[in-house]
Amino acid sequence: MIPRVEDDYDDEYYDDDYYDEDEKDALPPESLARKTVRGVGEALITMGLVVLLFVVYEVYVTDLLSAEKQQEATAALDSEWGSNTVTPPPADPNRQSKLNLIEGKAFAKMYIPVFGNDWKFSVVEGTTDKHLEIGPGHYKDTAQPGEAGNFAIAGHRVGKGAPFNDLDLLESCNAVVVQTQTQWFVYRVLPMSSEVAGWASNPKAKQPACAGVAPLSTTLGDAYAKTVGQEIVLPTQGEVIAPIPHQTAAAVPADKQARLLTLTTCHPRFSDRQRLIVHAIETKSYPVADGFVPPEMTEG
């Protein structure tokens, strides 16, 4: 008896199932509420997909678009350097004739050996969005490479080639090499604020890479007390790219100013709430010569 009942039940169950599927084929009546709920749901899913696509655009597509622009700028720079009659570098390697900077055009190449020998960018003049899509941009009216004052460069941290993606990883004494048509300039990241106090007793200070690097407050005086290897500031603190960072009223005559390099990017990553700033000081320069590559280029 009992098994038979179970059989019956099973049959009934399957019958129900078939019955349900028949019902599905005939769509339920479309009420206005049903349509509205579905419409809102679909709209929300669509907006979510658009936001995801935007992330893909920011992080990957802008890289591709910028890589092309960077390549064009580099090609233009190479042909300019190749065709121009090279004015010989001045006798004093630290005195150089001014470069003729044209907005949106590359005028120098930049290397950070610790980021690998594939890390190289052509630096363009200007820091508008259009300029920074091409590559790192030189703040107009700041010093030129090798000049006394502050050679300041901005670069993207996310997307658009993200030249300054890893700027936070730079340590004191890391080299940043800048090449112009006639000269190489080697800048080295200054001691971090935590290293300033004990720099003299720090074993790192004796490494060959740190030759010429010391807290600026000890070598150049109090005007440079706030100029350390890395700082995080508010977007409004434009004084970090002043000839003497944080000193808007020039306290030191131009010929006694240090030759600094300042890199700026956004911080934290994916946000523009703050700016990450890296300061470096020129320690060496070489004339450009065929086949010559500064030894600093193989560091890292």
Next chain:
Amino acid sequence: MYGWIWRHLPGPLYLRVVEAVVLVVGIVALLMFVVFPWAEPKLPFNNVTTQ
């Protein structure tokens, strides 16, 4: 919305699938190359300069 579009695509099933793919690719391209480049400077992600 999606159901409405699907029902209004003409032709047999295989053609509708092709049409749907073309539509999606077209909209993605429009977003990537027109809408996002326009919208991006207005969003606060990528300001790297100090003022």
